[in-house]
Amino acid sequence: MKQLILKTLPKAKLSKDDFEVLEVDKPKIESGEVLIRNILLSIDAANRSWMQGRTYRDAVRAGDVMPTYAIAEVVESNDSQFNQGQIVSGESNWSEFTAVKGSAIIKRPNVGSLSNLLSIYGIAGLTAYHGLTKVGHIKPGETVLISAAAGSVGILAGQIAKAMGCLVVGLAGTDEKCKRLKDEFRFDDCINYKNVDLLKELKKACPDGVDVYFDNVGGQILEIVLFRMNMKGRIVCCGAVSQYDGTTPIGPRNLPGLLIVKRLKMEGFIVMDYAKEHGNAIKHLSEMNAAGDIKITEDITEGLENAPDALIGLLNGDNFGKRMVRVTVDP
Numbered sequence: 001m002k003q004l005i006l007k008t009l010p011k012a013k014l015s016k017d018d019f020e021v022l023e024v025d026k027p028k029i030e031s032g033e034v035l036i037r038n039i040l041l042s043i044d045a046a047n048r049s050w051m052q053g054r055t056y057r058d059a060v061r062a063g064d065v066m067p068t069y070a071i072a073e074v075v076e077s078n079d080s081q082f083n084q085g086q087i088v089s090g091e092s093n094w095s096e097f098t099a100v101k102g103s104a105i106i107k108r109p110n111v112g113s114l115s116n117l118l119s120i121y122g123i124a125g126l127t128a129y130h131g132l133t134k135v136g137h138i139k140p141g142e143t144v145l146i147s148a149a150a151g152s153v154g155i156l157a158g159q160i161a162k163a164m165g166c167l168v169v170g171l172a173g174t175d176e177k178c179k180r181l182k183d184e185f186r187f188d189d190c191i192n193y194k195n196v197d198l199l200k201e202l203k204k205a206c207p208d209g210v211d212v213y214f215d216n217v218g219g220q221i222l223e224i225v226l227f228r229m230n231m232k233g234r235i236v237c238c239g240a241v242s243q244y245d246g247t248t249p250i251g252p253r254n255l256p257g258l259l260i261v262k263r264l265k266m267e268g269f270i271v272m273d274y275a276k277e278h279g280n281a282i283k284h285l286s287e288m289n290a291a292g293d294i295k296i297t298e299d300i301t302e303g304l305e306n307a308p309d310a311l312i313g314l315l316n317g318d319n320f321g322k323r324m325v326r327v328t329v330d331p
Ligand SMILES: NC(=O)c1ccc[n+]([C@@H]2O[C@H](COP(=O)([O-])OP(=O)(O)OC[C@H]3O[C@@H](n4cnc5c(N)ncnc54)[C@H](OP(=O)(O)O)[C@@H]3O)[C@@H](O)[C@H]2O)c1
Pocket: 043, 044, 045, 046, 123, 124, 127, 148, 149, 150, 151, 152, 153, 154, 171, 172, 173, 174, 177, 216, 217, 221, 237, 238, 239, 240, 241, 242, 243, 269, 270, 271, 272, 314, 315, 316, 317, 318, 319, 320, 321, 322, 323
């Protein structure tokens, strides 16, 4: 079978040369393990941050098969909880087949389109939902600003906040992305953050200030947004994609000053913190989808060997919606 390893740890921007395709034997499973056939690999900005050191998971080292979250089908099982043919999700890797511990995967419903288990009903949808409701505590009428708004989390966060009665403004890296977010995804406004005076544009797009900032990017954008936050505003620290693909982190310089003056709350979270609430979130997300409030957008790259391009492209802002790699067709 084919698999991709991270051959070298990137020193600056990630490049295709950092990866290598190998032809290896299919793994054999031991007691308690399950052999899965990967169907869809989630491609996430966080994949790059794992190369920088330990985060909420172990660091990826040179020579490792590139890890990922995946949707897969059980082909062989030494765990009585799993049978051949079941659809599962969990930590896997950039391979055609992977041996995983039964305890590391969960059964998933064989929904019409398995890609939905990575987008609206996967980490992206759950992160957007919990981030807005459990961390941001959004209320109808508030102004919610979302960075990386055309990314997998941002595009769902914007639609959820709109469905909950907020004024929604996005930040995205191209005019085309901004146009689509406004025309097709119910964003009230969107700013292409590149080559503009962002503070000036924020004043126009958020005339009453920002109550909740759903921050996917960190860095200089966060620094500028802090100036536009309202008293008692909340900053949902979801991610820091502007800091992942390089070596020198740039943090906001106006902390903690502005937090104090404006009595702001800034809170980080990891989606699994709210695992007990996933069932409720999925029910609510499917109701919003059925009501036409949430449109699902997926950005699927075909072929395992194209996974490096898919990740590098995502870090450069090529994706619109949830990016994933299809290794094989849905069974
Ligand atoms: N806390 C959690 O549990 C959790 C769970 C999932 C994801 N996350 C985090 O949430 C964030 C968003 O993830 P995602 O999956 O929605 O993103 P995504 O689909 O991976 O999209 C990433 C987007 O970020 C934008 N971007 C890249 N470099 C940037 C920069 N320097 N400044 C501003 N924007 C930049 C690009 O769009 P533009 O064209 O707009 O630049 C790119 O399309 C990531 O930081 C991720 O790590 C957190």
